[in-house]
Amino acid sequence: MSRYDTPTLLRQLPLFSALSEEEIQRVSAATAQLRVSSGARLFSRGDPCNGFHVVIKGRVKLLLETSDGAEKVMEICGPGQSFGEAVMFLQKPYFFAAEALEASLLLHIGRGAVMNEIDNNPEFARQMLAALSKRLHQLVCDLEAFTLRDGTQRVAAYLLQERGEGERSGSFEIRLPVSKGVLASKLNITREHFSRILNELSNAGLVHVQGPVIRVLDAVKLRQHVGVG
Amino acid sequence: MSRYDTPTLLRQLPLFSALSEEEIQRVSAATAQLRVSSGARLFSRGDPCNGFHVVIKGRVKLLLETSDGAEKVMEICGPGQSFGEAVMFLQKPYFFAAEALEASLLLHIGRGAVMNEIDNNPEFARQMLAALSKRLHQLVCDLEAFTLRDGTQRVAAYLLQERGEGERSGSFEIRLPVSKGVLASKLNITREHFSRILNELSNAGLVHVQGPVIRVLDAVKLRQHVGVG
Structure with missing residues (x-):
């Protein structure tokens, strides 16, 4: 994969469409690009959470795991999808694990920068609320499908x-x-x-x-x- | 049940603890008190959503329903618990139904007032984000329990x-x-x-x-x- 400029990647994501150029630059400074190979683990249950991830290329599976080793794929995240926002807002350790299904490029956006922009830009706060709400809706649909x-x-x-x-x-x-x-x-x-x-x-x-x-x-x-x- | 003053009820809820007295008064103006009897239906799947609910007294069940009449209790909400925020932020019709399990007192807080305070008060936006995140975490725990x-x-x-x-x-x-x-x-x-x-x-x-x-x-x-x- 070729190199990408972090502000360019952020500007293309709907979640950051409300941010000004100055705000994009600030978030960018707190963003890391992660290149991972197929099968690489991003984090495990219990790991500290200091931000959230966005998939740029590739695919990542989110896993629920029990102490006796049983596991279930909770979600498959592709390009444009983000994960970990709820854990970041809760300020808790991860309660699920994430593993790359193929060679992938991700962004990791630091918690401090996100909280700072929420405080500065109500439209960005609204977009984070909408993103969490959409995720919640999908989970309810999954729950409904599994039970009914x-x-x-x-x-x-x-x-x-x-x-x-x-x-x-x-x-x-x-x-x-x-x-x-x-x-x-x-x-x-x-x-x-x-x-x-x-x-x-x-x-x-x-x-x-x-x-x-x-x-x-x-x-x-x-x-x-x-x-x- | 005796009468309660809406601002007094709002002030007691953790979700509104970041609001100033002026803000409480504004939200209060967009809040309706609902007294419902046991078994009363608050809304059905497909109904428009113009705000969210908080339980003050009593208990409400949230139901998933299929077109062939099967139903499942998704959540049981007691005093202090809120529901419908995600649907409100998504600006979609309800995708679940709500029914009182006993005689209950609820608040219905209008969408416009919530969006207004999110725009004015970043701390309130943070608290809404934390509330949604907590709800998301609970749903993942349910999903994990049902599947593993x-x-x-x-x-x-x-x-x-x-x-x-x-x-x-x-x-x-x-x-x-x-x-x-x-x-x-x-x-x-x-x-x-x-x-x-x-x-x-x-x-x-x-x-x-x-x-x-x-x-x-x-x-x-x-x-x-x-x-x-």
């Missing part, structure tokens, strides 16, 4: 949400952005269960699977089949 | 967290604040499964159950039995 939907409904909902905006019907193709194991964990099913569901949907003539490429043959029929909006 | 812990572990974790702060060992008694059905839904188990778990813990000599009163006989043994922190 079965595995097949969760897989179908994932496929349907991955299609292009506006395409409510017809056929479309998606390429899974991460391995089936990681995606299965995110959807809270086993790798085997995930494969079984894809087989069932394939036998029902709803999808066609070729490696990481999945073609949904009829979005309307898939929605009807599993009863998800 | 079994029903018995979830019940034990609930009992252990209900004891007084600092009591890490010994025996203690709690009175369930809501019906076993509501609590079971919150813990994502059926009412029957919840009773079965209490029976098992009782047979193992770890708890003593008498109606809504549960005595944990030895907190350390209970923790060890289920393997939760």
Whole structure:
């Protein structure tokens, strides 16, 4: 990966769109660029949190881990997505871990600079509030899916949400952005269960699977089949 | 319930502790007191959201509902707790429903007034950010419990967290604040499964159950039995 200028990267992120040039320069001074290789761990549960991360290139998984070694993928963050804001505001240690799924470039933005701009720029405060609220909404959707939907409904909902905006019907193709194991964990099913569901949907003539490429043959029929909006 | 003065109620809430007397008066002008009877619905999924709620007295359940009528208790909010901030900041319709579990007194604080104070008072913006972050943390804990812990572990974790702060060992008694059905839904188990778990813990000599009163006989043994922190 070539080198990037930190202010340029910050200016491109919607979260920082309310900042003036002077403010961008101040935040930039508290921002570190992190280049990590595939599989690298960014932090573990219990590590101190001194800021938050934004993914510029690549992909990072956020992991929940129990003391007996069980783990679950909580979130997969791609370019433009941020994580760790809530932990930073709580001033607590991390309660999840983060690992790069591929070679990635991230920004780490220091807590002090963020708090300083919140105090100086109400519009930036609003944007941080909106970002946290969006994240909260997504978590509630996940909670809802895990508790009120079965595995097949969760897989179908994932496929349907991955299609292009506006395409409510017809056929479309998606390429899974991460391995089936990681995606299965995110959807809270086993790798085997995930494969079984894809087989069932394939036998029902709803999808066609070729490696990481999945073609949904009829979005309307898939929605009807599993009863998800 | 007797009448309360809105500014007095607002002044007692930690969320508004950073506001000056003038600011309290402004927020108060945009605040409505709601007295609701047991079972009353505050709002449904899809209703417009023009502010957020704080519970002053009583208890409110937040519900996730699917189109086919399945529902799950997402949260039980008691005195001092607020809900709906994230929906308010997102400027979306409610994605959950709220129903009073008992006769309750609530405040509804209008969006305009909140946004106004965020623009005027960075400390208030920080407190809203901290409140949202705390809520996000709780949701992640729920997600972790549902996906990585079994029903018995979830019940034990609930009992252990209900004891007084600092009591890490010994025996203690709690009175369930809501019906076993509501609590079971919150813990994502059926009412029957919840009773079965209490029976098992009782047979193992770890708890003593008498109606809504549960005595944990030895907190350390209970923790060890289920393997939760």
